[in-house]
Amino acid sequence: MANPSTGSGRATTEPEQLALVPSTAPARKQAAKPAKPAQAPAPGLPVARVVVDSGLAHLDRPFDYLVPEQLSIGVVPGCRVKVRFAGRLVDGFVVERVERSDHAGRLAFLAKVVSSEPVLAPEVLVLARAVADRYAGALGDVLRLAVPPRHARAEKAARSRVDDPPPVGSVEGWQTYVHGLAFVASLRAGDRPRAWLTAVPGPDPARLVAEAVLATLGSGRGAVVCVPDVRDxxxxxAVFTEVLGEGRHVALTAAQQPADRYRSFLAASRGDVQVVLGTRAAAFAPVRELGLVAMWDDGDDMFAEPRAPYPHAREVLLLRASQQETALLVGGYARTAEGQSLIESGWCTELVAERGTRRKAWPRLDVTDGSTAGSAPVRLPHEAFRAIRAAEGSVLVQVPRRGYRDSLSCQTCREPARCPDCQGPMGQPSASSAVTCRWCGRTESPWTCPHCRGHQLRSPVVGALRTAEEFARAFPDREVVTSGGASVLPDLPAGRRLVLATPGAEPHVEGGYDVVILLDTWLMMAREDVRVDEESHRRWFNALALARPGGRAVAVGDALTLQALVRADPAGFAARELAARAETHLPPTARLATVDGPDDVLAALAERDWTPTTEVLGPVPVDQRSPDAGQRLILRAPRREGAALADALAAVAAERSAAKLPGLRIQVDPPTF
Structure with a gap:
């Protein structure tokens, strides 16, 4: 019989079952983990109230945590911490430490102190809460706008501070305005005047505001100043450095490098500087002993925050001026309906130049429709051509659109040129490019009109690039440059040149422009927007203000529409605009909110009780040209019910958050809708 262990044959008997013999070697014991020492709460003020960045609308309130004894020294009001929340580690700010909590259950301990730097000032916390309530948002969303992300190296960098008294500045520019000198004197005396400045060309607005800030510094107080963009x-x-001196202010914008932005923020938070200049990101700057909040060109859409809860920097500063009892200065060459509303209510005073001074400061404006002796209008009228020929220096031509030929139609039958595949608009991005669909990118060369079989194209709307080609041929003795889109020119020296710019991209020229030409004004007024009149006039006034003293301007458009420019009367236009808003129950005379979301959700919200006199409009498509863009519900209420409407909208967001439903896009007083 073969041995079954060799596998060379088949066994005829069952092998014996082996017995299990216990091992004589001792079992290896696993090393026991050292027990975590039990955390003990701090002996004094053991409870920290924390604003948690949960992102959940129904949990928009502070939560209590125990302060571990070993972390107690670093836990100060305003510092950043990490806490356990809903099973995960999240960020938060300590807002205060108290002796006991009102929570009946067991409290968790703070997990970590990220930094003991107190970056959330108490007054900024109060302001952020007010902004969240005003815009039906969550406190955490506002704090993300108010406090920049931490940068450890910037936090540890050496500090610098100027302790010398501020210089005594000139207030010469304020003599142009009625009560201007009294306003600056009031700031220097430590008072809290509130003024709306309707500026005229001539005195540099940056220097005017800097002089007001210098007067505020002279009273021992600080200032926050907001301008539209980083170019400003x-x-x-540079002007603030010249007027205030080195080291007395910092610039604060969201476009800065993280270290530079956080360093500027800390300089204000620590009290090393008392003046912050920036874009909308500076509206929450934690300036100590704040005495003045100021803003230039409040109608610029760059002041509208594109992130929830979508606050406008002007409203943030108005809330701040009320809460912290500071002086207020808002200025611009044009005046918004919001500014006119505050002036008419008596909440603030207006600073304007006398009528004669105002008329002399603005360039003389001629309006033409482009026609001569009953002929068809031309794009470059004779008046504009003659003014450019006569100019010795630079000429500014404002063109509403940046592109080359963004809109095309058939030369024979005038039907719009459409793509045969997607029916999108056909355009031509440059002179050497083929005719291309702006939606799907299909190239059509040669193009054939499906209506009349014609092959010639015309452009009813000409962009700045095509206009530059036409002007270069018409004025070969001048340098032609363009500014707009991604290619915005910086300030230019004086010279014999033609500058074609889109609205808002006009470069400053040393000494000012000899002539300003406003082309295609009808095109700016053709946009579908309730603020189109106000926005167009703001851009036109800003362009005219770039002319040199005694300069000339020509506007191509309707004389009746442009009467405010002819009379150099932005205040009169703002009064008429405010009256029109009151008739149609639009902001600022009323509160208006939009809610974007699914059809069925908005249909249910339309039946909901809001405030006693809220009007419900819609739901309607967000974009009439794109049915797939979703639906929008519009709610309109009197100003006195604005807070109640915002509370009701916040309650809707909290209900959906608690039910784990997708959020809705809620905007209160949106800039456009």
Whole structure:
């Protein structure tokens, strides 16, 4: 019989079952983990109230945590911490430490102190809460706008501070305005005047505001100044340094590098500087002993925050001026309906130049429709052509659109040129490019009109690039440059050139422009927007203000529409605009909110009780040209019910958050809708 262990044959008997013999070697014991020492709460003020960045609308309130004894020294009001929340580690700010909690259950301990730097000032917390309530949002969303992300190296960097008294500045520019000198004197005396400045060309607005800030510094108080974009910050920063002196202010914008932004924020938070100049990001700057909040060109859409809860920097500063009892200065070449409303209510006073001074400061404006002796209008009228020929220096031509030929139609039958695949608009991005669909990118060369079989195209709307080609041919003795889109020119020296710019991208020229041409004004007024009149006039006034003293301007458009420009009367236009808003129950005379979401959800919200006199409009498509863009519900209520409407909208967001339903896009007083 073969051995079954060799596997060379088949066994005829069952092998014996082996017995299990216990091992004589001792079992290896696993090393026991050292027990975590039990945490003990701090002996004094053991409870910390924390604003948790949960992102959940129904949990928009502070939560109590125990302060571990070993972390007690670093836990100060305003510092950043990590806490356990809903099973995960999240960020938060300590808002206060108290002796006991009102919570009946067991409290968790703080997990970590990220930094003991008190970055959330008490007054900024109160302001952020008010902004969240005003815009039906959550406190955590506002704090993300108010406090920049931490940068450890910037936090540890050496500090610098100027302790010398501020210089005594000139107030010469304020003599142009009635009560201007009294306003600056009131700031220097430590008072809290509130003024709306309707500026005229001539005195540099950056220098005017800097002189007001210097007067505020003279009273021992600080200032926050907001301008529309980073180009303005760079230009105003140089003027502020000249007027205030080195090291007395910092620039604060969201476009800065993280370290630079956080360093500027800390300089204000620690009290090393008392003046912050920036974009909308500076509206929450934690300036100590704040005495003045100021803003230039409040109608610029750059002041509208694109992130929830979508606050406008102007409203943030108005709330701040009320809460912290500071002086207020808002200025611009044009005036918004919001500014006119505050002036008419008596909440603030207006600073304006006398009528004769105002008329002399603005350039003389001629309006033409482009026609001559009953002929068809032309794009470059004779008046504009003659004014450019006569100019010795630079000429500014404002063109509403940046592109080349963004809109095309058939030369024969005038039907719009459409793509045969997607029916999108056909355009031509440059002179050497083929005719291309702006939606799907299909190239059509040669193009054939499906209506009349014609092959010639015309452009009813010409962009700045095509206009530059036409002007270069018409004025070969001048340098032609363009500014707009991603290619915005910086300030230019004086010279014999033609500058074609889109609205808002006009470069400053040393000494001012000899002539300003406003082309295609009808095109700016053709946009579908309730603020189109106000926005167009703001851009036109800003362009005209770039002319040199005694300069000339020509506007191509309707004379009746442009009467405010002819009379140099932005205040009169703002009064008429405010009256029109009151008739149609639109902001600022009323509160208006939009809610974007699914059809069925909005249909249910339309039946909901809001405030006693809230009007419910819709739901309607967000974009009439794109049915897939979703639906929008519009709610309109009197100003006295604005707070109640915002509370009701916040309650809707909290209900959906608690039910784990997708959120809705809620905007209160949106800039456009």
């Amino acid at each position: 910050v760079a230009r105003w920063d």
